Amino acid sequence: MARLQYYGPVYGILDRKGKGLFVADELDGVYQYFDLEHDPFGLKSVLSEDELRHYRPLLRAHVQHIADMNHFQYRAPTLVDWLMR
Numbered sequence: 001m002a003r004l005q006y007y008g009p010v011y012g013i014l015d016r017k018g019k020g021l022f023v024a025d026e027l028d029g030v031y032q033y034f035d036l037e038h039d040p041f042g043l044k045s046v047l048s049e050d051e052l053r054h055y056r057p058l059l060r061a062h063v064q065h066i067a068d069m070n071h072f073q074y075r076a077p078t079l080v081d082w083l084m085r
Contacts, residue, residue: 008085013059022047022055027085031056 008027015022019037024030031052032045039046 011059011063013055013062015055022051022059024056024059 008025010023010025010027012021012023014020016037019035021034021036021042023032023034031047033047033051033055034042034044035046036042
């Protein structure tokens with residue numbers, strides 16, 4: 001069985017008391033929303049434009065807060081970074 005190894009920035013946020021999961025794959029620009037109340041295994045994304053407009057900035061604010069707390073300084077990617085992708 002092949003193992004998928006993925007090292008890109010993938011973030012998620014649980015909402016609605018754990019009944020909704022928004023997932024953002026920032027490297028590939030893929031966003032998903034799972035209604036865990038009706039689909040507890042998260043098999044099908046039901047992302048709407050409303051959810052994207054609501055959760056994307058919320059998630060980015062949380063990630064930025066974590067970066068600020070850790071004094072993270074952005075470094076522009078290099079050609080080697082791109083090749084290692």
